[in-house]
Every structure is written in C-alpha cells, then in structure tokens.
Amino acid sequence: MTEDQRLGWREVRDTIHDWILSGRYGAGDKLPRDADIAGDLDCARSTVVRAMQDLSDAGVVDRRRRGGTRVRPDPVVRATLDIPITRAEIEGKGGRYGYRLVRQARALPPAPVLEAVGWDAPHEMLQVEALHLSDNVPHMFEDRWISLETAPEILSVDLAVQNANEWLVLNKPYSRFEVRFYAVAADPRLAVLMQVAEGAPMLVIERTTWIAEQPITTVKSVARPGFQLLSRS
Template identity: 65%
Template sequence: MSPESRLSWKDVRDQIHDAILSGRYGPGDRLPRDVDIADELNCARSTVQRAMQALSDSGIVERRRKGGTRVRPDPVTRATLDIPITRREVEQKGGRYGYQLIRRVEAVAPRGVLAACELTEPRTMLRVEALHLSDGRPYIFEDRWICLETVPEIGDVDLTGQNANEWLVQNKPYSRCDLRFYAVSADDSVADLLDAEPGAALFVIERTTWIDAAPITTVKAIATPGYQLLTRS
C-alpha cells in the first residue's frame, strides 16, 4: 500500500468500531496492541493511537497505561460530531454551494464573546459575518469571532473567496471544542438574511474551539428553517 493510500485515523477508528459492533470484540475484551493493529492495517502507529483516543473519548473503549485497551463492559453512548465544512455539507445533500462575505472587521470583542472564549481581559478580535448558500438560497448565517493572537495568519486570507469555516477546519486543528444547540426567534435582520418570517424558530449551533488554553474562534451558525443536523455514534 502506497503512503498516499494509507488509512486515515478515521478509517482506522471506523474499522475498529465495526469490529466491536459485529461482536468480534465483546464487552471487556482486550484489543490488540496499537503496534499490532498498525501492522495489520499497514498504517502508522500514531494513526492507531489517534483512532483509539477517539474511541475512548466516545466511551466505546477504555485505555490504561500498561493495561492496554479494552472494550468498555458498559459502553457510554455519546454522539460524535466533527466540525462540518458547510460547503461539503451542501454538496453532499446535492446542492450547489455559494458564499457571501457580509462583513469583516477587527473590533474589541463584547463580553459574551470573551466569556465564550474564557477570556477575562478585553481583546481585539476579527469578526466575520458570512452567508452560506445552497442552490442560490440562504442556508446558514455565520457570525464568527477569531482570536488574532492564536490565528494571526487569518489576516492574510482573502475571505471574500475562502470562507473562514473551511479555512479554519483545514488549517487550525483544535484540541478542545465546546458546543451548544438551541433555538432563537428570528429578528428582522436575521429573518431578512435567511429569507425567513420574523419570529420564526431558527436552529443555532454555537461552537468555540481552543488549542490547549488558547481560543481559536467562537461562532454562532444560524440555520434556515427546515435545517436538520445528523450525528452518528
């Protein structure tokens, strides 16, 4: 197998998870060593370790130093949600993706943004407001704040053609992510952006990411009426 065709950590995670679901490894069973799995799948040991960590974070296996990895006898069911790239999400649903940058400005972050990022001192951040489209119609309105101290290179990115969602997912991997889901009533400005009726119930995904203790970004993604979110465990 060439380096280009080697499995990703997600592929390895899914193969191990499938083996558990099929009964090949039952509750309490000890899994092969990371190095043995890497040899079997012809991938790097670090790839297996990343996959095992994901399974551990999902409550499917438990890892102990010098004790190996075992299938949890009482698996914790947790939904897993990778940060989506909105363009791919639209295209996977069969839509034609479009994007409009509404505003890009450096400003002192309001208290709510600082709190979301767990910051206590005033901070100038980059605010990016953008509209994602599907087949020419509003899909998601994104109100995002980006920490310039953590992501100074965002200043050189042309956000009129490259959306911040996709650029950050591809270029700024995170070590921690906080997610909140809730509904809001559309005010006049958001209703106009999303082609919705004022007062309509809209689904909001609020997400904040960090590299260690350094915040990367916090974003409120407000979806058009009828939006559905699917997670898999």
C-alpha cells in the same frame, strides 16, 4: 500508498470501531499497540493516537498510559455530533453549494464571546461573518470569532474564497467542544441576509472548540427555517 491516499483519523477511528462492533475485539479485550495498528492500516501513528482519543472520549475504549487500550466492558452510550463541513452537508442533500463572505475584521471580542471561550480578559480575535448558500438560497449565516493565538495561520487564508468552517475543520483538530441550541426571531439584518420574513423563527447552533485549554473558535450559526440536525448514538 501516497501521503494523499493515507487514511485520515476519522477513517481510522471508524475502522477500529467496526472491529469492535463486529466482535473482532470484545468487551475488555486489549487492542493492538498504536504503532501496530498504524502499520496494519498504513497510516501515521499520530493518526491512530487521534482516532483512539476520539474513541476514548466517546466511551468506547479505555486508554491507560502503561496498560494500553482496552474495549470498555461497560461502554458509555453518548450521542455523537461531529462538526460538519457545511459544503459537504449541502452537497450531500443534492444542493449546489455557494459561499459569500459578509465581513471580516480583527477586533476585541464582546462579553458573550469571552464567556464562550473562557477568557477573563479580551485578546484580539478575527471576526468572520459569512453566508452559506444552497442553490443560491441562504442556508446558514455564521458569525465566527477565531483565536489568533491558536490559529494565526487564518490571517493568510483568503476567506473570500475559502470559508473558515472548512479551513478550521481540515487544519485545526480540536480536543473538546461545547454546543448549544436555541431559537431566535430574525431581526431586520438577519431577515435581509437570510431572505426570510422579519420575526421568522430561526435555529441557532452555538459551538466552541478548544485544543487542550486554548480556544480555537466560537461560532454562532443561524440556520434557515426548516433546517434539521441529526445526532446518532
């Protein structure tokens, strides 16, 4: 199997989860060592570690440094909310994906962004405003701030061609995230960008990701009226 054909951590996670759901490994059972699973699935050990960490965070398995990994006897039931790639979301519903960079600039973040990422003092970040379109109609507007300390490589990415959402999901795995949902009324600028009436109700998804204790990005995504979000447990 070539490097490009190797399983990603999400596929490895889903495979291990399927083993548990099928009864191959029951409550309290010890799972094989990460290295053995990597050998069975022909992937890197680090990929298995990332997959196991996700299962541990979801309350499916219990990992101990010397005790190995076991299926939890009392699995924690939580809703899961993967960070989506907007292009895949649109195309998965049969739409034709489009993208437009509205603006980007290096700047010191305002107070709400500092609060979101947990910084006491401002550090220079990259602000990116962009539109995601479905069949040439605005689908989602995002106002994103990216840490140049954890993601300095973003400065070499042509964000007029590749959107930051995709690049970050594919290149900057996170260890934790926070998400908030709330509604706003479209102000004049948002109404023009999203091609809706001024004052139209809009769903806002505000999400921040970290690697360890260092923020990667915080983004405020404003969805077109009628947008639906599905979460599964």
